[in-house]
Amino acid sequence: MEVRRSVSVLLCTLAFFSLFLTSLASAAEPDTYEVLALATRYMHDGNLDKALELFQKIPPPGKGEDGGVFVRARMEASKIYFIRKEYADSARMCDEILAIFPDNLEAGNILSQVRAAQTPNWLRFLKDMKTYLPTLLKASGMTLVLVLVTMLVSPIIGLFIALGRISRAGELSSVFWFYIWIFRGTPLLLQLFFIYYGLPQLGLTLKPFTAAILGLGLNYSAYLAEIIRGAIESIDAGQMESAKAIGMTYWQAMRRIIVPQTYKRLVPPVGNEFIALIKDTALVSTIAMVELMRAADQIFNATFNIFILIQAALIYLLMTSIFTISFRKLEDRLGVYEAR
């Protein structure tokens, strides 16, 4: 009887004691909310070391517990480390959050920023170049379309004007002279502005592409007309005479004898013009056309990555180089009838 009583007393004492100890322990550990508030106050006061220490004291939540305070604390710590450029620690804070809450967007965001900050500039730039290469190439496609259409249209119009200028068809000739005077004598940029921004005021609104083709086409036709005229006039006068002597009309002689002989002589100066054209297409970026220059400009403004500009330059160089080589080959082929 005595023994049973003493055992129960002991048990009661133990239970009470343990209860006491538990309450004592919880009283010794301060409330996490209070720690967070305190740490935040330190942070705002500028005592970042103390703030960091406190933020990191807040333990991960136990099973079933709310993790809000923990996440806030680690996030603030991560940001402080980030600002101090202590990227490894900043990343460690995010990792702690993500270990428990893998879907946490904010931690993920900061972590990727940390990773970006950790990679050296040149590596980031290279990555940008890889990322934006498809965009630049797509835009180069538009540049090429502009170049090819102008290359197709302007020699035809140019030849027509050149023949008109040479044939001394009075009024026609002065009209062509005026045309060449205007389009060779004013900046292409101004012509593009006039066509795209100016003509709508006169009731003619053009799509950017149409305006670009019109501007480039009119401008380059004027230049090519003068080049073609020079080439035709450089052909020996004896050619026209001998063509006439076998009974050809002026236009038959032009078509069969004179103009075909200009082809080889035209390749170097016309090739020059077309290479200038490739670069001049950059001007249409000012009239809402998205081509290589415009795309490069947009990406550069978003990334401030100088390599994007270099990359665009390389694409331009590639295009001009291909043209240079092709014209060289063409010149050789057109010159088969000449003694070397």
Added chain:
Amino acid sequence: MIEIRDAGKRYGNLVAVDHVNLKITKGEKIVIIGPSGSGKTTLLRMINFLETMDSGRILLEGTDVGYGRDKKGRPVLDRPEVICKLRSEIGMVFQHFHLFPHMTALENVMEGPLTVKKKSRKDAKAISMDLLGKVGLLDKKDVYPAFLSGGQKQRVAIARALAMSPKIMLFDEPTSALDPELVGEVFNTIKDLAEEGMTMIIVTHQMGFAKELGDRVIFMDNGYFIFEGRPKEVFSNRMDNPRVKAFLAKVL
């Protein structure tokens, strides 16, 4: 066949051709000689309208051709179509050949029949191959002029003119631009043509043409005919015109 009456041409104050009369009968070979700047070439070029006359008439088979008249009666060149038609019947060979450099020898010869006469490629080629054979250059048919010698070029040029089946051939110093050793081949080609009965006018400094081919030799100076006669008369010791004598003394 062709007659030039009272033809005149001046460049500013310089009288190039001074009221010249010339009548050519079918099959006749006329050789015009004389110093440089005497108007020989200008006269020749007038006949196929590469030079226009300031005065005078050109008659073909007795009818006026190539010119209309303005109010003062001066000659005005006819419409281009008419002139082209006339030219297509007159062959011309130039001192400097003027072959079309972007065409092969064969293509040069074919060009007239093809473009002017609108013949089919097949027909034009047949005619041209025949003519290239005649001037002895069939093996060079696919060669561009730049790769031919001067003599070969001139023979292609002769074939090119013949391809239009002209009624008369005009030769403007055909051997003057040739190296001496190449003169022979061109001379022989023209001689063959003459022996076939082609009507021709040859302007030349090569006295061989006058001696061997000429039915009539004309000595021209200062824009008009100073002497006109048979080769024998010109090159005989009895020649008494002092200017002709002086000229011949220099060139022979």
